[in-house]
Amino acid sequence: MxxxxxxxxxxxxxxxxxxxxxxxxxxxxxxxxxxxxxxxxxxxxxxxxxxxxxxxxxxxxxxxxxxxxxxxxxxxxxxxxxxxxxxxxxxxDVPYTPGRIFGAASNFYEHAREMGTELAPREESAPFCFMKAETSITATDTDVVMPADTEKLDWEVELGVIIGKTCRNVSVEEAYDYIAGYTVFNDVTARDLNRRSDYPFKHDWFRGKSHDTFGPIGPWMVPRACIERPQGLRMQLSVNGEMMQDDTADAMIFNIAEQIAYLSGMLTLKPGDLLATGTPNGVGMGRGVYLKPGDEMVATIESIGSIRNRVVAAPARKEAA
Structure with missing residues (x-):
């Protein structure tokens, strides 16, 4: 049931x-x-x-x-x-507080294409993962705060996979045994803060993705046993009622089990760790359209539910006395 x-x-x-x-x-x-x-x-x-x-x-x-x-x-x-x-x-409220958030970058072919990302052939590659601060999470019907220093705030609906048992060096075949359940995640990103010109390292995804409120999550967690085939779930995101993203998790390059196997081959995954498993095409950067204060995002995943969040401008910083 x-x-x-x-x-x-x-x-x-x-x-x-x-x-x-x-x-x-x-x-x-x-x-x-x-x-x-x-x-x-x-x-x-x-x-x-x-x-x-x-x-x-x-x-x-x-x-x-x-x-x-x-x-x-x-x-x-x-x-x-x-x-x-x-x-x-x-x-x-948020269904829980993740211990760690692991994101999967460019994990849908069409999304990689819209971003201008050139990928190696799948058989010559592996998942590309990054970490996002757990303090970024925020509940449905709360505000996403747009920092004053970004002009390119973007959306990314993702299937959130919640780890339910400690695991290390898990095989693809046994990966699902370590999943507790699923939730909806919106990997909000400041695209212009993802890039740096003041260091020889050109990308700074931590700065672009880890601001407070950049991780809407929820509305709840659905236990693994309640979703027979999570890899086939439809993922959608609308902005102000206009559908922007609409695809299924089948379009992932590296599936859920492969991501768990990859991560657990590097480190110990723990109960409460969250895998944000990648986003389909239709993000703002691919369209040349970005979020602004007053916009409303609704991220929906079949058999889980929807989360709704409004964008607001960051309050002005107080001047030092």
Whole structure:
């Protein structure tokens, strides 16, 4: 049964962020589900993680509990023992905080072509990965802040793959065993800050991609078992209602499993690490069109959901006294 895990906060009277089970895009508080007997023990509190980071740390134990709640939900609804949260009563937070974010560069042929990137033949190449600061993440329905020193702010819808078990030197064949789930990621990029002229090193992707709010993520995490074929998911991004990107993850040069195998061959992947697996064509740089304050991006991935973010200008810097 399809379900997801979200992190939400009540607009009034809340006591911080809580976890919710998502079914048919409705949110159900995890604590209330447990109290109602979704895990078969009414009035008791089985050990359910308080947040998704904690759940990911022991995902093999946590995943079956979320699945059991989803299976129990229809009967609990019929009995009137639980109810969905009122949509106007909460805001959705980031589903979790990644330990590290690994990005895949030029991982779609058409995107590489629109960017003027000349790629070696696939059989002579390997994934090209970079890191993006985990502090860049921001939730759906929050603002992406456009730095004052960029004029070329761009969008990139990406399938986010969340690692659920520590792994090293994983083979392509066993890579999926280490995935906890999937989310939507928007790899916002300041294209003009990606390049440097003051050093012999011409590219600075860290500066172009790691500003605060440059990593919209969410709206929730869908467990791996709920998506039969993630490599075939449709990925879309619109700006102000106009479709800019529209392709499937099948168009990746190096697929999800190959990226996990490649990264785990270099370093130990840990629960909570996020792989941003590449973006299809249709980005602003390829079109010669860039984001400006007031623009609204909606990034959508089939079988996961959508995240919506508005661009705002950075506040003016305060002058030193």
């Amino acid at each position: 399809w379900h997801a895990i979200a992190r939400y906060e009540l607009k009034q009277g809340g006591a911080g962020a809580k976890l919710a089970l998502v079914v048919d895009e409705a949110l159900y508080d995890i604590g209330q589900l447990v109290e109602a007997g979704a895990l078969g023990v009414v009035g008791k509190q089985p050990r359910v993680a308080a947040d998704l980071n904690a759940a990911l740390a022991n995902w093999d134990a946590a995943a079956p509990l979320f699945s059991q709640m989803a299976q129990a939900l229809p009967e609990l609804l019929r009995a009137g023992r639980v109810a969905a949260l009122a949509p106007q009563s909460y805001t959705i």
